[in-house]
Amino acid sequence: xxxxxxxxxxxxxxxxxxxxxxxxxxxxxxxxxxxxxxxxxxxxxxxxxxxxxxxxxxxxxxxxxxxxxxxxxxxxxxxxxxxxxxxxxxxxxxxxxxxxxxxxxxxxxxxxxxxxxxxxxxxxxxxxxxxxxxxxxxxxxxxxxxxxxxxxxxxxxxxxxxxxxxxxxxxxxxxxxxxxxxxxxxxxxxxxxxxxxxxxxxxxxxxxxxxxxxxxxxxxxxxxxxxxxxxxxxxxxxxxxxxxxxxxxxxxxxxxxxxxxxxxxxxxxxxxxxxxxxxxxxxxxxxxxxxxxxxxxxxxxxxxxxxxxxxxxxxxxxxxxxxxxxxxxxxxxxxxxxxxxxxxxxxxxxxxxxxxxxxxxxxxxxxxxxxxxxxxxxxxxxxxxxxxxxxxxxxxxxxxxxxxxxxxxxxxxxxxxxxxxxxxxxxxxxxxxxxxxxxxxxxxxxxxxxxxxxxxxxxxxxxxxxxxxxxxxxxxxxxxxxxxxxxxxxxxxxxxxx
Numbered sequence: 001x002x003x004x005x006x007x008x009x010x011x012x013x014x015x016x017x018x019x020x021x022x023x024x025x026x027x028x029x030x031x032x033x034x035x036x037x038x039x040x041x042x043x044x045x046x047x048x049x050x051x052x053x054x055x056x057x058x059x060x061x062x063x064x065x066x067x068x069x070x071x072x073x074x075x076x077x078x079x080x081x082x083x084x085x086x087x088x089x090x091x092x093x094x095x096x097x098x099x100x101x102x103x104x105x106x107x108x109x110x111x112x113x114x115x116x117x118x119x120x121x122x123x124x125x126x127x128x129x130x131x132x133x134x135x136x137x138x139x140x141x142x143x144x145x146x147x148x149x150x151x152x153x154x155x156x157x158x159x160x161x162x163x164x165x166x167x168x169x170x171x172x173x174x175x176x177x178x179x180x181x182x183x184x185x186x187x188x189x190x191x192x193x194x195x196x197x198x199x200x201x202x203x204x205x206x207x208x209x210x211x212x213x214x215x216x217x218x219x220x221x222x223x224x225x226x227x228x229x230x231x232x233x234x235x236x237x238x239x240x241x242x243x244x245x246x247x248x249x250x251x252x253x254x255x256x257x258x259x260x261x262x263x264x265x266x267x268x269x270x271x272x273x274x275x276x277x278x279x280x281x282x283x284x285x286x287x288x289x290x291x292x293x294x295x296x297x298x299x300x301x302x303x304x305x306x307x308x309x310x311x312x313x314x315x316x317x318x319x320x321x322x323x324x325x326x327x328x329x330x331x332x333x334x335x336x337x338x339x340x341x342x343x344x345x346x347x348x349x350x351x352x353x354x355x356x357x358x359x360x361x362x363x364x365x366x367x368x369x370x371x372x373x374x375x376x377x378x379x380x381x382x383x384x385x386x387x388x389x390x391x392x393x394x395x396x397x398x399x400x401x402x403x404x405x406x407x408x409x410x411x412x413x414x415x416x417x418x419x420x421x422x423x424x425x426x427x428x429x430x431x432x433x434x435x436x437x438x439x440x441x442x443x444x445x446x447x448x449x450x451x452x453x454x455x456x457x458x459x460x461x462x463x464x465x466x467x468x469x470x471x472x473x474x475x476x477x478x479x480x481x482x483x484x485x486x487x488x489x490x491x492x493x494x495x496x497x498x
Contacts, residue, residue: 001212001213003212004195007231009233013200015196016138019196037072039072043163056084056128057131058121060089060132067089071113075105088113119151128160129161138166144180163189171203175398176198183207200431202415202416247278250278250317252316253302253318254280254318254322255305255321256322262284265285266282268448271447317454318342320339326351339370340371344374346447366408372410377414381403396413396415410463416433420466425463428463
């Protein structure tokens with residue numbers, strides 16, 4: 001068993017359907033009830049580790065095999081001397097094969113089991129106790145209702161440690177969507193057999209608490225994952241030789257910053273410089289903007305930089321859109337047609353979403369061997385797909401893949417559990433970051449940092465560059481002690497990471 005976050009190496013994530021296939025194969029190759037008994041032991045072991053002094057343990061068991069895991073865990077906890085009781089919200093005569101075995105063994109072991117009816121927490125369960133959520137597993141396909149919903153409500157009123165078995169009840173483990181406002185918010189979640197993508201994106205991180213993993217001694221390394229959890233192994237920068245110079249590390253041009261929004265372009269340009277680009281040009285879209293940055297005088301300013309010769313655009317990493325407003329529509333056709341490596345953010349994405357001709361130019365880049373990274377937040381992604389942001393958040397992986405399919409480029413869908421997807425690649429979910437990044441300008445910093453990394457390693461696959469930048473962006477927030485990280489300070493925090 002291991003704590004999952006932060007991951008050292010990128011880790012395989014498996015959907016419900018893939019997990020079912022792995023489970024079926026593993027079950028067929030082992031004696032009956034093996035996996036459930038391993039799962040119950042793993043749950044009990046973690047329960048004793050996270051709440052070693054809990055005087056009272058309440059196991060809420062549902063009508064499926066998730067409930068069976070909880071029943072099996074109760075056997076081990078009772079054997080360890082814990083005062084444990086089970087509320088079984090299901091008909092014992094209709095339990096699945098493995099869960100039925102666990103129920104019979106729990107009865108034989110003398111575990112206190114209450115059957116059916118509205119779930120009531122034990123009267124002697126206080127803040128020092130532990131609740132094990134074994135109500136709904138990975139097979140749940142709809143919002144909890146009836147006695148299951150009432151049990152979840154009872155758990156939510158408690159103020160003790162909550163350990164979820166496999167997935168917090170009410171959370172979709174494929175998408176990270178909470179089926180209702182009453183979905184369990186666990187203190188700890190033990191994912192069994194495989195890690196599931198929904199634990200790490202959308203509402204997943206808010207509902208899972210500390211995430212743990214036990215593979216139940218089943219090797220799934222030969223199975224093709226549905227996604228990857230980004231680990232710190234993505235942060236592999238190129239070494240620098242003594243004889244190299246600023247021309248060795250590429251040029252970045254930041255095109256953005258319309259009237260009253262020049263700060264966004266400056267943040268992106270400063271981030272590109274801090275990421276290590278050799279030279280960074282700022283091309284503000286506000287003709288009245290000062291052509292200097294007193295904070296970073298290293299930045300070079302060029303009005304209408306996009307009118308440079310084709311060879312210059314082709315050799316430069318371009319970041320376009322940060323604070324661009326409506327003014328970004330003018331340079332976009334030129335950027336889309338001539339830029340060699342292009343990062344599109346913010347208003348550039350909004351302009352493309354509203355203009356079919358710009359969409360055609362974006363799609364054509366892939367066929368011409370020109371690499372592009374889109375960095376939308378959920379609303380920008382929704383505009384590009386012609387849906388709403390709620391639909392994007394309901395299935396972030398599917399929407400990131402839909403953007404890849406539509407525009408044939410790398411997509412970095414920002415938000416909790418940033419999703420990075422690209423043609424021919426398994427989507428990746430970034431494990432770093434928190435709500436300290438929910439301040440104006442942090443997205444501009446990410447776009448600029450991507451440009452700065454890419455300029456130094458122009459042959460590196462765009463998906464790797466995007467994953468690397470997202471990991472560092474989030475890691476800077478994880479190392480920050482406050483609740484709100486200002487964008488300018490974020491650049492410094494990213495620079496200071498080891």
